[in-house]
Amino acid sequence: MISLAEALALYPLHVRPLRTQAAPLQAALGHVLRAPTQARCDLPRFSQSALDGYVLTNEDAAAPCTLTITDSIAAGDTGELRPLQNGECQRILTGARVPPNAGVVVAQERVSVVGDQMTLKEAMKPGANIRWQGEELREHSTIGKTGQRITPGHLASLSAAGIDQVTVTRMPRIRVLVSGDEVKPAGTPLLDGQIWDANGPLALTWLRSQGYEAELRYIGDTREAVSEALSAALDEADLVISTGGVSVGDKDYIIPVAESLGVERVFWQVAQKPGKPLYFGQRGDRTLLGLPGNPGAVLIGLTLHVRAVLDILEGAAKPGAAFFSGVLAQEVKGDAKRDCLHRMRLDISDDGRAQLQPLPHQDSHMLSNLANADVLAHLPAQSQPHAAGSIVKWTRL
Numbered sequence: 589m590i591s592l593a594e595a596l597a598l599y600p601l602h603v604r605p606l607r608t609q610a611a612p613l614q615a616a617l618g619h620v621l622r623a624p625t626q627a628r629c630d631l632p633r634f635s636q637s638a639l640d641g642y643v644l645t646n647e648d649a650a651a652p653c654t655l656t657i658t659d660s661i662a663a664g665d666t667g668e669l670r671p672l673q674n675g676e677c678q679r680i681l682t683g684a685r686v687p688p689n690a691g692v693v694v695a696q697e698r699v700s701v702v703g704d705q706m707t708l709k710e711a712m713k714p715g716a717n718i719r720w721q722g723e724e725l726r727e728h729s730t731i732g733k734t735g736q737r738i739t740p741g742h743l744a745s746l747s748a749a750g751i752d753q754v755t756v757t758r759m760p761r762i763r764v765l766v767s768g769d770e771v772k773p774a775g776t777p778l779l780d781g782q783i784w785d786a787n788g789p790l791a792l793t794w795l796r797s798q799g800y801e802a803e804l805r806y807i808g809d810t811r812e813a814v815s816e817a818l819s820a821a822l823d824e825a826d827l828v829i830s831t832g833g834v835s836v837g838d839k840d841y842i843i844p845v846a847e848s849l850g851v852e853r854v855f856w857q858v859a860q861k862p863g864k865p866l867y868f869g870q871r872g873d874r875t876l877l878g879l880p881g882n883p884g885a886v887l888i889g890l891t892l893h894v895r896a897v898l899d900i901l902e903g904a905a906k907p908g909a910a911f912f913s914g915v916l917a918q919e920v921k922g923d924a925k926r927d928c929l930h931r932m933r934l935d936i937s938d939d940g941r942a943q944l945q946p947l948p949h950q951d952s953h954m955l956s957n958l959a960n961a962d963v964l965a966h967l968p969a970q971s972q973p974h975a976a977g978s979i980v981k982w983t984r985l
């Protein structure tokens with residue numbers, strides 16, 4: 589058995605990022621950038637007004653004055669601009685280009701206008717209310733680094749800088765195999781000894797919530813069924829996620845069958861609770877994560893292990909779940925041998941402290957507390973209890 593930290597450290601040593609491809613920007617949301625992107629223009633692209641008002645020279649704006657309004661410039665006007673003369677100003681709208689010798693823009697609320705005469709009542713600071721060309725960034729400067737996952741805001745900033753195509757990893761192909769003779773899809777009538785499926789919905793909707801699509805297959809507990817399904821999945825997918833059948837029971841076929849199909853084991857069994865009998869193996873560039881069947885173990889498998897593998901496949905700079913610190917609100921029993929991953933409620937107090945409220949029903953066959961849980965707290969292996977008030981790491985569920 590290896591520690592959770594050791595398991596997470598092994599993924600980057602074995603999983604290789606998928607090949608890259610050019611993608612139109614709009615299709616790149618949620619993908620990881622695999623080459624830096626450079627702005628194709630200064631931002632702002634040209635010096636422009638920040639307000640609806642009047643544009644004048646710095647000399648005229650240095651003292652109260654009355655000026656003649658000679659021109660009007662709107663956002664989107666592309667014609668030649670007439671330079672300002674002393675004693676003159678121009679009407680200007682937000683986002684419009686300023687004339688070449690513009691000094692300031694004054695908001696229309698701060699002046700009085702009679703006919704074509706504009707009166708400035710008080711002196712203005714040079715440069716006021718103009719968004720200067722390149723003040724945010726310069727053409728060719730980097731606005732996206734290799735390894736960043738593209739968010740809507742990042743995508744918008746790339747678009748504003750003239751980037752319409754980016755280099756990203758293609759989306760990983762994922763297959764989910766839910767094993768167990770007892771497991772039936774929700775809605776199916778059950779016989780004694782059968783249960784409704786939790787792992788299939790958990791895996792598929794977790795993947796969808798992270799931006800991935802996957803195909804799901806149910807497999808019965810025979811060597812032949814497991815072999816046929818695993819073989820097909822390993823042929824088709826970059827990542828195969830199975831649930832169940834990885835412990836020591838008579839019908840736990842996932843590992844022996846995978847290895848008979850050429851999968852090489854990297855590890856089996858991680859000192860984590862829940863989810864101890866987790867399996868990680870590879871056949872060439874294909875990865876198999878065999879998650880233990882208890883739904884609580886699947887939750888940890890997805891949040892920590894699948895997350896890390898997907899991030900590496902996509903070339904993310906910081907693979908794996910992001911952890912933050914919080915204060916444990918109540919004492920929690922320790923486990924001498926395994927790191928515990930507890931589902932908790934996160935409260936941010938008025939003084940800004942992240943308080944973690946442990947929830948009942950943490951056993952690995954239980955999921956009902958997820959109706960109230962926001963985070964997974966990582967409680968390192970220790971025999972003594974985790975004291976109320978101690979600082980622990982947590983990640984979002």
Ligand SMILES: Nc1nc2c(c(=O)[nH]1)N[C@H]1C(S)=C(S)[C@@H](COP(=O)(O)OP(=O)(O)OC[C@H]3O[C@@H](n4cnc5c(N)ncnc54)[C@H](O)[C@@H]3O)O[C@H]1N2
Binds near residue numbers: 863
């Ligand atoms: N002698 C030992 N027995 C077990 C050990 C051990 O170390 N020695 N480990 C236990 C632990 S810890 C876990 S976790 C489980 C994992 O076993 P498997 O991966 O083989 O999972 P299954 O036996 O197939 O299922 C476990 C449990 O989960 C239920 N299950 C399975 N699939 C679903 C599903 N899709 N939806 C809802 N529930 C599901 C299944 O009915 C079982 O109750 O092994 C322990 N045993």
Ligand code: MOO
Binds near residue numbers: 861863882884953
């Ligand atoms: O590892 Mo199991 O998920 O503890 O019950």
